Amino acid sequence: MQRAAGARVGPGTAPRARRGGLRWGPLVPIAPALLVVLVLFVYPFAYGLALSLHPIGALARGGMLANYAAFFGTPWERASIWNTLRLAVPVSALDLALALPLAYRLRRPLPGQRLITALLVIPMTLGTVLLAEGMIEFFGPAGWANKALLALHLVRMPVQFVHNYTGVFISLAIADFPAVFLVLLGYASGVDPRLEQAARTLGAGWWARLRRVTLPLLAPGIAAAAALSFVATFSVFPSAVLVGEPAGSTRVIALAAWQAAYEQFDYPRASAIAMVMAAIELVFVALVLAARNRAYRGPTIGGRG
Amino acid sequence: MSAVARAPRARTDGGSSWWVYAAVAAFALLVAGIFLSAFLNSIASSWFGGWLPDGYTMRWYRFALAEFNLGYVLWVTVVVGVSVTVLSLILGVPAAYVLARHAFPGRAPLLLLLVLPMLVPPITYGIPLAAMLYAAHLGGSLAGVIVVNIVPALPFAVLIMTPFFEQIDPNLERAARTLGAGPVQVFRRVLLPIALPGVLAAGLLILVRAIALFELTFLVSGARSQTLVVALYYTAFAAGNRPAQAIDAMAVVYMVTGLVVLLAALRFINPVNMVIRVRQ
Numbered sequence: 001m002q003r004a005a006g007a008r009v010g011p012g013t014a015p016r017a018r019r020g021g022l023r024w025g026p027l028v029p030i031a032p033a034l035l036v037v038l039v040l041f042v043y044p045f046a047y048g049l050a051l052s053l054h055p056i057g058a059l060a061r062g063g064m065l066a067n068y069a070a071f072f073g074t075p076w077e078r079a080s081i082w083n084t085l086r087l088a089v090p091v092s093a094l095d096l097a098l099a100l101p102l103a104y105r106l107r108r109p110l111p112g113q114r115l116i117t118a119l120l121v122i123p124m125t126l127g128t129v130l131l132a133e134g135m136i137e138f139f140g141p142a143g144w145a146n147k148a149l150l151a152l153h154l155v156r157m158p159v160q161f162v163h164n165y166t167g168v169f170i171s172l173a174i175a176d177f178p179a180v181f182l183v184l185l186g187y188a189s190g191v192d193p194r195l196e197q198a199a200r201t202l203g204a205g206w207w208a209r210l211r212r213v214t215l216p217l218l219a220p221g222i223a224a225a226a227a228l229s230f231v232a233t234f235s236v237f238p239s240a241v242l243v244g245e246p247a248g249s250t251r252v253i254a255l256a257a258w259q260a261a262y263e264q265f266d267y268p269r270a271s272a273i274a275m276v277m278a279a280i281e282l283v284f285v286a287l288v289l290a291a292r293n294r295a296y297r298g299p300t301i302g303g304r305g
Numbered sequence: 306m307s308a309v310a311r312a313p314r315a316r317t318d319g320g321s322s323w324w325v326y327a328a329v330a331a332f333a334l335l336v337a338g339i340f341l342s343a344f345l346n347s348i349a350s351s352w353f354g355g356w357l358p359d360g361y362t363m364r365w366y367r368f369a370l371a372e373f374n375l376g377y378v379l380w381v382t383v384v385v386g387v388s389v390t391v392l393s394l395i396l397g398v399p400a401a402y403v404l405a406r407h408a409f410p411g412r413a414p415l416l417l418l419l420v421l422p423m424l425v426p427p428i429t430y431g432i433p434l435a436a437m438l439y440a441a442h443l444g445g446s447l448a449g450v451i452v453v454n455i456v457p458a459l460p461f462a463v464l465i466m467t468p469f470f471e472q473i474d475p476n477l478e479r480a481a482r483t484l485g486a487g488p489v490q491v492f493r494r495v496l497l498p499i500a501l502p503g504v505l506a507a508g509l510l511i512l513v514r515a516i517a518l519f520e521l522t523f524l525v526s527g528a529r530s531q532t533l534v535v536a537l538y539y540t541a542f543a544a545g546n547r548p549a550q551a552i553d554a555m556a557v558v559y560m561v562t563g564l565v566v567l568l569a570a571l572r573f574i575n576p577v578n579m580v581i582r583v584r585q
Contacts, residue, residue: 025488027403027407027409029399029400029402029403030399030400030403030404030415032396032399032400033396033397033399033400033419033459033463034400034415034418034419036396036455036456036459037418037419037421037422037456037459037460040434040452040453040455040456041421041422041430041456042418043437044430044433044434044437045425045429045430045433047433047436047437048429048430048432048433051433051436098328101324102325102328102329105322105325106325110322110325112326116325116326116329117571118568118571119329119332119333119336120329120332121567121571122336122564122567123336124513124517124563124567125513125517125560125563125564125566125567126336126339126340126560126563127517127534127537127556127559127560127563128519128534128538129534129537129538129541129552129556129559130340130343130537130553130556130557130559130560131339132541133343133346133541133549133552133553133556134339134340134341134342134343134553134556135339135342136549137342137343137346137549137553138338138339138342138343142353142354143342144338144342144356145338147356174335174336174339177332227424228423231423231424231425231426234426235426235427235428235520237428237519237520238519238538241542242538242541242542254426254428254520257428257429257432258428258432258524261432261435261524262524267432267433267436270432271432271433274428274429274430274431274432274433275429277426277428277429278425278426278429278430281424281425281426281429282424282425285424
């Protein structure tokens with residue numbers, strides 16, 4: 001009752017004037033979205049956590065943490081963390097390093113800008129499977145990549161690019177790049193160019209400008225891009241199977257979770273692996289945010305809007 | 306225009322941007338090589354060892370259409386994509402508006418909660434969510450697939466629409482309210498018409514993502530509710546008894562679907578606005 005009344009109070013009422021308390025009226029529109037997140041995300045997450053603490057089958061007598069003990073105690077399972085990290089971290093770093101200069105330069109007009117942006121963004125639509133199938137042919141023993149290398153006498157024998165670590169690495173790097181680039185482009189175009197000009201006027205060389213002005217201003221964008229890129233690459237799954245070596249070096253953690261759930265039908269153990277995954281993910285995001293707060297806090301002046 | 310704009314830059318820039326073109330060309334060449342390998346294979350009658358296929362045919366597309374039930378899968382993909390987009394917009398637009406307009410205690414934690422589903426891998430909540438849906442007899446159904454896909458789509462909708470609303474002058478709403486419009490009227494008659502281009506653009510981006518999202522659909526879908534990505538994955542995974550050319554044909558159909566939507570999105574919006582920047 002109170003809420004509806006609050007929301008309908010029209011023009012003359014100053015915000016939060018009545019009863020000196022909070023006005024909940026304006027918050028009503030957010031409620032449905034919040035409800036969806038609570039029911040479809042928070043609750044399943046809590047359910048998964050609870051499920052992971054109730055081991056079944058052979059692990060049932062091992063106590064609440066038996067699923068976790070089994071995961072960390074089995075070298076084969078434990079290795080999936082390392083298999084994932086050694087893909088996710090270098091791929092994210094590489095994509096950031098490639099996208100950052102491009103996004104920074106493209107914030108100012110350049111002939112052919114639209115085409116360039118489109119070319120960098122279009123791989124988004126390739127999809128994992130087309131990318132994987134294309135790579136198997138392009139990088140295969142009789143594919144164009146090996147043909148070119150052989151024709152140029154750079155190699156004597158066809159190089160094996162796919163069905164190993166390299167294949168997943170290339171596939172992830174291509175699939176992940178457009179999103180990293182777009183996030184950085186958005187932030188780079190929000191940085192006021194006059195700040196750099198001011199630094200230049202004051203006699204700063206390009207290295208000093210980059211280190212003391214540009215990078216700190218872009219820190220939030222770099223952090224956002226790094227976090228999103230890590231989420232995407234850390235949960236890699238289809239490409240690890242299709243162009244990787246899913247029974248070996250690219251048995252990633254998402255695959256381990258899926259196998260527990262859908263091949264062994266052990267939902268509690270799968271949930272435990274999923275929780276380990278989420279924990280690693282959130283630790284990484286927290287580290288990125290901490291690093292970003294060390295880099296710079298403050299306005300970048302103006303921004304877009 | 307360019308002459309005027311470029312003059313001061315040339316002086317301050319030191320000039321060359323050749324490396325941008327070189328980098329983009331290298332990237333485009335790699336992607337084009339990969340795409341063309343799959344595309345040519347999908348229209349090749351056979352391709353042994355040469356630089357180009359030995360002959361061309363549309364046979365594999367007809368094969369994919371018949372064998373993989375491509376028409377039905379495309380229909381499911383469209384239904385799921387459009388439903389997810391519309392539902393995320395209906396839920397996300399009001400939330401984004403509130404986050405853009407009102408400063409209230411607890412705004413930051415609320416925003417964090419709303420975007421959290423984007424920050425954890427889908428498989429982490431997807432597995433228990435799938436278990437829940439199967440318990441509720443929604444597992445394997447079209448409705449179940451739509452429900453799970455809303456989880457990552459809604460935060461995305463909120464994140465990209467909040468800046469759109471921030472750019473609208475609050476005086477317009479105040480004027481409407483002074484003239485006696487209620488909150489719902491203000492929203493429907495003033496805000497929505499102004500925000501409509503932004504909302505449509507956001508919708509296209511949500512659609513692109515919904516079409517591409519793999520994990521959640523993979524966990525929940527049944528034989529009759531697979532979207533194109535998932536059907537494609539199963540086909541590629543069980544590649545042994547299917548001709549590779551037919552898988553490529555299906556993958557090309559998938560890419561064209563996504564490409565059409567993405568190009569439409571790029572026409573409506575500057576890619577710079579496609580990203581997330583929320584006032585802190």
